[in-house]
Amino acid sequence: MDTTVSCNAIIEKLGPSGVLSTKKYSNCSLSITRSSNRDICIKVIHGSTASIYRVMTLKVMGKFIPAGKATIELDSDQGKRRFLISNASEEQLKDVLKLLLVKYNNQTPVKNKHLIIRGEVDEISPLRPKELEKVNLRLAAANKKELTPRKNTTPVRKLQQRRQVARKLGQLAAKPQLSMPAITVDKTPLNEIQKQIIAAARVGDSIFFTGAAGTGKSYVLKELIKSLPTDTTAITASTGCAAAPLQGQTLHAFAGIGVGQRTLENCIALVKSKKSLTRSWKKVRTIIIDEISMITADFFDLLEGVARGVRGNEKPFGGIQLIVAGDFLQLPPVSKGFGDDAERAKFCFQADSWNESINKVFELKEVFRQANDVEFCKMLNVIRTGCMPKWVVERIKGTKANHSDLPDLIVPTKLMTHNNQVDSLNKSELEKLQTDEKVYFAEDSAADSKILAVLNKMLPNAIQELRLKVGSQVMLTKNLAVSSGLVNGSRGVVEEFTGIWAEGQRERFGVKIADRLMCRCQYPLKLAWAMTKRQGMSLDLAQVSLSSAFEHGQAYVALSRCRSLKGLKVLDFNPLTITAHPDALAFHQSL
Numbered sequence: 001m002d003t004t005v006s007c008n009a010i011i012e013k014l015g016p017s018g019v020l021s022t023k024k025y026s027n028c029s030l031s032i033t034r035s036s037n038r039d040i041c042i043k044v045i046h047g048s049t050a051s052i053y054r055v056m057t058l059k060v061m062g063k064f065i066p067a068g069k070a071t072i073e074l075d076s077d078q079g080k081r082r083f084l085i086s087n088a089s090e091e092q093l094k095d096v097l098k099l100l101l102v103k104y105n106n107q108t109p110v111k112n113k114h115l116i117i118r119g120e121v122d123e124i125s126p127l128r129p130k131e132l133e134k135v136n137l138r139l140a141a142a143n144k145k146e147l148t149p150r151k152n153t154t155p156v157r158k159l160q161q162r163r164q165v166a167r168k169l170g171q172l173a174a175k176p177q178l179s180m181p182a183i184t185v186d187k188t189p190l191n192e193i194q195k196q197i198i199a200a201a202r203v204g205d206s207i208f209f210t211g212a213a214g215t216g217k218s219y220v221l222k223e224l225i226k227s228l229p230t231d232t233t234a235i236t237a238s239t240g241c242a243a244a245p246l247q248g249q250t251l252h253a254f255a256g257i258g259v260g261q262r263t264l265e266n267c268i269a270l271v272k273s274k275k276s277l278t279r280s281w282k283k284v285r286t287i288i289i290d291e292i293s294m295i296t297a298d299f300f301d302l303l304e305g306v307a308r309g310v311r312g313n314e315k316p317f318g319g320i321q322l323i324v325a326g327d328f329l330q331l332p333p334v335s336k337g338f339g340d341d342a343e344r345a346k347f348c349f350q351a352d353s354w355n356e357s358i359n360k361v362f363e364l365k366e367v368f369r370q371a372n373d374v375e376f377c378k379m380l381n382v383i384r385t386g387c388m389p390k391w392v393v394e395r396i397k398g399t400k401a402n403h404s405d406l407p408d409l410i411v412p413t414k415l416m417t418h419n420n421q422v423d424s425l426n427k428s429e430l431e432k433l434q435t436d437e438k439v440y441f442a443e444d445s446a447a448d449s450k451i452l453a454v455l456n457k458m459l460p461n462a463i464q465e466l467r468l469k470v471g472s473q474v475m476l477t478k479n480l481a482v483s484s485g486l487v488n489g490s491r492g493v494v495e496e497f498t499g500i501w502a503e504g505q506r507e508r509f510g511v512k513i514a515d516r517l518m519c520r521c522q523y524p525l526k527l528a529w530a531m532t533k534r535q536g537m538s539l540d541l542a543q544v545s546l547s548s549a550f551e552h553g554q555a556y557v558a559l560s561r562c563r564s565l566k567g568l569k570v571l572d573f574n575p576l577t578i579t580a581h582p583d584a585l586a587f588h589q590s591l
Helices: 090-106 129-144 155-168 192-202 217-226 240-246 251-255 264-272 275-283 297-311 374-384 390-401 419-432 449-458 554-559 582-590
Strands: 004-015 018-034 040-046 049-054 057-061 070-076 079-086 207-211 233-237 286-290 321-325 360-364 413-416 437-441 465-469 473-476 491-493 507-513 516-522 525-527 530-532 542-545 568-572
Touching: 004 090, 018 079, 018 090, 040 070, 040 090, 049 070, 057 090, 070 090, 090 129, 090 217, 192 207, 192 217, 192 360, 207 217, 217 240, 217 286, 217 321, 233 240, 233 251, 240 286, 240 449, 240 507, 251 297, 264 275, 264 297, 275 297, 374 390, 374 554, 390 568, 413 419, 419 525, 419 530, 449 507, 449 516, 465 525
Parallel strands: 207 321, 207 360, 233 286, 286 321, 413 530, 413 542, 542 568
Antiparallel strands: 004 018, 004 079, 018 040, 040 049, 057 070, 070 079, 437 465, 473 491, 473 525, 507 516
16 A cells, blocks of 8 residues: 655645645655654655644545545644645555545544654554554444434425435435445455556556456556556547547547648647647656557557657657557558558557557466356467367357357347447347336536537447336446446346436446546446447357458457357357458567
8 A cells, every 4th residue: 555645736824814825846745654753744745855744633535536636634733734636646646545544533632732743754554454443433333323403494405305205205216325435455456467567657667568358458557547647647549439448538639630641740730739739748748558459550650750749859759658558469450441452551569669669568368358268268369369270160160059048038149240230239129128118318527419429439338318128138338346246248137127226326437528528427238139349348148240250350359258158159150250460460479
């Protein structure tokens, strides 16, 4: 657990009339320490200057921790202070605030309030189980405590009272009980390679990490994002669908140079002509790019030149740290033109600036998606490299007998190549059900039709108009309770409309549009009679047609969506469709 957070901080001196004075610190470190007489202290270091504030009373506001922001108010030996923290990594900020709150609530009352802390302070000890237990008992007691009754003297309070009566009579749905969650220090463990990736990123190395489908590339990215400053990190991906789970934006949208058809000089001039783009390029210290396999070498080189030109820095990418993830043995970049006249696009690793821009390369080898099916995992590793030994062909053909013993209500998802095919099949199957339809409209942070169109395109897992009936085949689109099996890709059937979500409690999805985070709140469900073959998706039950696969890695992407061989049924199969791009294969073998 971190005891120090790197951030920007504004420290306000407060008085009876408001803010008396303000100090601003960029790139400072804030840590939790103890004084010589065991009092909790906050130590702020900026350059060679250190300031220490003894915590006598404490109030923490952490609503915007995911954005790297928080506010701390306290009475100290130097008077009342307010700390406005920004540009902090989510993970460090969470750890430091958790440590501060638990230690403060476990310390004995300050005896000498007028004692001024001078000189050195001691490091603080890690959180102990007894300290956590004591704080969690207080939280549990606070959750059970009934609020003091108030006089119903205003229209709002009278309305609240009428609603309470209606809920007791069953005329309104019960209001969800909000409570303070227990404080824990448990985190999902990372394997050794995942730890090395995050450690390299935190010290500023430009890295590329790859791995087969289901090795946790997206999970590592999400954990890595939490450890980086929010204001100076650009989270991007090659496609909108890949950017949405990271609450990022497309690489093309961040760059502001379109699809890269202009010359380098014109692209630099275009960025410099727009103040917001220039500011973004000069402010950013780290660019994260997910699904890098879809980015061409030409666009990567163009982007590198734009970074140097706009920032006025001749280092690779203008001194920006790159964190790049993807699997070149999955879908390759889109080629220009059609048919025999198509101009084959080069992979990113074939770019002139690739070797100079990437310092370290990592490969994730532990598969999580198919971890419970060793044979299927071995099959996919062989298929990924374009090999089709006889035993693999026999196993794939043998899947035709699967799904014969499924429950009557469960229907396997059909993986298709086009969205219009998926929408048509799901709509026709929904119309066949002779039950009442319920429509759940998403709650969006914007009402502009253009923004809504972008949200619909970039958030396929959060449907704007979710139409359901009893008997609908559905799939979860977000992890809700991993230990209970409620994970992204879990399949089910709608039995009634009083399920795991209380009325009004929806999941939050977000994506960056024009440098603003746009949010959509919706139930994380979608119809699952049919779906497209998307990278990053996991399914329990799937039917796949491979006869029409035409691109290198396309068959592998489709097959690797399923968690087990038992849950997969290949409808038609041609071994010649199992191929790997020779350039990508050579690069993979060189790692």
